[in-house]
Amino acid sequence: MTQHRAFHWPQPLEGQQARIWYGGDYNPDQWPEEVWDEDVRLMTKAGVNLVSVGIFSWARIEPREDLYDFDWLDRIIDKLGKAGIAVDLASATASPPMWLTQAHPEVLWKDYRGDVCQPGARQHWRPTSPVFREYALKLCRAMAEHYKDNPYVVAWHVSNEYGCHNRFDYSEDAERAFQKWCENRYGTIDAVNDAWGTAFWAQHMNDFSEIVPPRFIGDGNFMNPGKLLDFKRFSSDALKAFYIAERDTLAEITPGMPLTTNFMVSSGNTTVDYDDWGREVDFVSNDHYFIPGEAHLDELAFSASLVDGIARKQPWFLMEHSTSAVNWRPINYRKEPGQLVRDSLAHVAMGADAVCYFQWRQSKAGAEKYHSAMLPHAGENSQIFRDVCELGADLNTLADNGLLGTKLAKSKVAVVFDYESEWASEHTATPTQKVHHVDEPLQWFRALADNGMTADVVPVSSNWDEYEVAVLPSVYILSEETTRRVRDYVANGGRLIVTYYTGLSDEKDHVWLGGYPGSIRDVVGVRVEEFAPLGDDWPGTPDHLELSNGTVAHDIVDVIGSIGKDAEVLASFKDDPWTGMNGRPAIVSNAYGEGRSVYVGARLGRDGIAKSLPAILKALGADVEDSADPDLLRVERVDEETGARFTFLFNRTHEPISLLVDGEPIVMSLVERDGATATINPNGVLIIKR
Template sequence: MFEHRQYRWPQPLKGSRPRIWYGGDYNPDQWPEEVWSEDVRLMGEAGVNIVSLGIFSWDRIEPREGEFDFGWLDKVIGMLGRAGIAVDLASATASPPLWLTQKHPEVLLRDQEGHTVWPGARQHWRPTSPVFRDYALKLCRALAEHYKGNPYVVAWHVGNEYGCHNRFDYSDDAMHAFQEWCRQRYGTPQAVNEAWGAAFWSQEITDFSQIIPPRYVGVQGSFTNPSKMLDFKRFCSDALKAFYSAERDELSRITPDIPLTTNFMVSVNSSVLDYDDWGDEVDFVSNDHYFLPGEAHLDEMAYSASLVDGIARKRPWFLMENSTSAVNWRPINYRKEPGQLIRDAMVHLGMGADAICFFQWRQSRAGAEKFHSAMLPHSGENSQVFRDVCELGDDLNKLADAGILETRLKKSEVAIVFDYESEWATENLATPTQQVCHATEPLDWFRAFADHGVTADMVPIRGPWDEYDTVVLPSVYLLSEKNSQRLREYVKGGGKVIVTCYSGISDEHDHIWLGGYPGSIGDVVGVRSEEFVPMGDDDGTLDHLELTNGTVARDIADHITDVAPSAKVLASYKAGEYTGLDGVPAITLNGFGSGLAAYVGCRLGREGLSQTLPELLGQMNVPYVKGQDTGSILRVERGATQDGKDTCFVFYFNRDSKPAAAAISGVPVVTSHASVDAGRKNALLEPNGVVVTKE
């Protein structure tokens, strides 16, 4: 449906076989030269075959304006390449040198209150600054001209984590660019007024010059125009994308044979950019992912990796960064437990990654990230982390030898839809409840299906979700007329969909669909809700609702007052006499065309959804869920058909905090923190254990 940039994957060095790319960020400029030889030696021991180089090295590459020093970089690249280690070379534009910001302070960000964001951290530049773009593109040209034809550079690492620190800029440069973005999108001031509902509070414009970013509006900042704020978030994603594209095109013009990427930040709590939109603009998709501490660690990782696979449209993707153990930027930086370093890497590999890399190779002695773990920790090679790094390198080579690079993540029977713009819209503070947003619901559904042995595919809303047997729309708050019709045609043609509360509330401008909720697809789900029922823990307020199926709703529910004749009620609320909610429908099932549409009108959480799924999907004639006894094992398959033969690699992960048994098939290729019986029919996985077999 949507065209991606032509897919191109980094190719192995001349004379080398295709392998799973394995390595991490390498920052030799932080260390004296005598350390470099030791690094290359230990990389060889660990099985490292690629490093990302020069990400924050602008001031070393261009120490003074127009004076380039490639000597040290040439030496490092040569040492690495001769040792069989490829280079993913950065454009080095992530953070400007001090000489640039001293000469041109106008390139620095401005925050919402107009304060300058000064140098001292990173990414303190404006994406819309023409001055900064000129300097960045000069650097790109110099790098590309110098390294074109270099046999050891196999990919360009353009920028780094765009928007991590400079997602929002409120400067005059941003203002002028936002005005032009609106002009291109809407054409006339009146169209802007209509899109933003600007008649409210006298916000109509008569000229594009009257548009300003959503700057500080006082203590009532929560009441910034939500339609304007949504467009500003779209603009910020597009502005950064335009900057990235300019770098990409300059590098590609000079080195057309080298594929390019930039590292996304896809995880359950990161919707900084519209990464699915950005996925069209890279030669191959890359992601940085850092584990979520606690009991959801494994599930969130699988969920996020599945979403990256969806963005990549099931093409191989590159895990550009993850951590060997603790990070440095949380209030409490928990270490990884025994087994998690290898297990976590295998989750990403199982979910479609053909590259496993870490931040970073050698742990820093100084700077803001000195306590961030690395492949070679402060304690050196005589450490469990480094031994695990070496073991992982060996495991990845075993899997490459067994043929895993020829396979892709198999398509699931179930698609769970994710929408970046719905997440942006539900971040607005003037909503029915701050306890509900789009981002949290997809993970609950992913985990509930996993409790029943089903590993769902996370599919962006622009993706091919309507090619699946069963689709879940979890609090997809924004539904345009186009997407509403797409869903309508899917169900009418025989599709099966589960829609939750807080879906189909507004159109793409965040204008409410009128007539009751969910306004744009009420005919599909066969229900009409007149009002939201938020729940909280304030004294005397409703804090939960019990359902007749034994589950409990919290945070929000729909007050459903109309049910179509074609729909049946599967569960209702049991509530106090004076709440007006006793007997109100909570879960319904509607026949629409040749398909079925279930509606879950409340937030049940992972446990409630897990309890609900067997009966709900049974009513929908969906055979994938059989019971809850499969929930301790997450099973992932990568497969391919070659020469008429099917090959499948099956990954078994223990989701429990105690040992778990799994019936396995095929020949074990990798076993970590697990044991397999002599007959190769059963495995016992410790917490954080993994077994990979080949069928």
């Protein structure tokens, strides 16, 4: 693994104090210039102090090859800067102009059937195209040379959401790059054959030139899982290499300017390995869009915690989220009253020192015209804009009270998230298509919250083994290195929770033999002989299985053949005798070295996990009891030098919650105060300084 780049945060404009950065994407090129002054006036009213400019402006900046028009961009940056609004300037390379793709159609990516992605949307370029790279880096150099001394530009926004639309490319350029990537990773073609298990189905290769991307192989057929996993790794690396080329081009000309690119971290997005990418930015940035319905707040907190884990608890930048509805779902639900403020402060609670939206002014034309914005179609006289102004004031209050420089307090519990485990578990030839790694970490985060604990969500390569309790939820891949860390962690006194679908394979997606989870069987004290998937797609098949602790398993359970001599069964399955599952262990505690583990051999869902957790934690002997009300999401940021603590309390329910206030309330949204008692209403948040 490469080392993280030195942390480098955007600094305030000359003469200004450091604040929480607040603003959003700004697209002045979509509007006549007479609108610009009104924008600046309303930005000032709302407390906006930063906007991202030029993200999709390549065609305006370079309307013809080698003909640059910076005048309009100079004018708006000057207006913004003189009003005290800093600029996060994009490299503008996210989407090529029509003149480029018409002159060089070979830069357009191809899908797995060989069809060309035509221009007409965005990000229709190949990450591995040398032609596109030449044009993109030429634009980067022109941008950097022109703005290297501009006092109002405080950061580079490199491209935009890499891989959002061009994650996989199956072109000839990609084929050559994939061959080279395999050669660099494995050294010899024999090593590739071993990694991909090509003895199966006569897929043996004699030379790197015989490697092809996982293109269309016929409906209903199964792609080589090793190749597919490596192609996902390669695709993440190919996009990263393009980002690094842009980053280094900009940095060479503007060495003092911090650089970032916006990730898309959420509970279900595994487009690239964002933890790997986190090593390559000066500060981590993220775009997050809410999940409608009852999981809204919990999923947001989960995702923001994962961003904090990727940032290794350095401040991070919320580059995009929405004031209300998005435009890209089949049904685009609005946010409820209070959620605009609540959601933003939840990101801040989890370590964000910047809150930005897509976008400042809602577009009147184009594919995103119905995406909400800070200034909606309804204009200044709207609840959204009033909430935007309220949030701006809240963020300034937090800065005035010293929030900047604090970090998310470390939890006692870590929930581990692994991009490669998700990529491997996505294969179409697995025990059940209903089970993937990506679904399980959020359920454990929510179940812990239901027991009054707010966990840290951390990548598998981070310091999860420094927590009092670590949860490995369906971490499908356990490499030799991760296996060693697991063994050392528990042997040295750690408390480990391991679930079904963990440790099935090594980093090559080769199954650990001898019974699951092969490399850590003795650590967890179980030997799983086979899987028992559950479903209702055939008449008479079992779709659930009850446990002796009153919970119910769905989708999959493990057939545990034996347990270790020091293991203890915490719950067993209840079923008809003829099925062979009745009385088999379902949840098992085990002693290993100085520590303990608990193995959960069934998919219990949030409710089942929450109900099982008290017994699991007791069996672990873990000192993680929390007096927090499970109806409240409780998060703390701490000043490590002064000891000051900022406690964020969010209502997780649709009912008012009353509590005694211990400390000084500094921000209240949808909160009623009566002496020492505060009532947090639905979608409300209370922030207390101690």
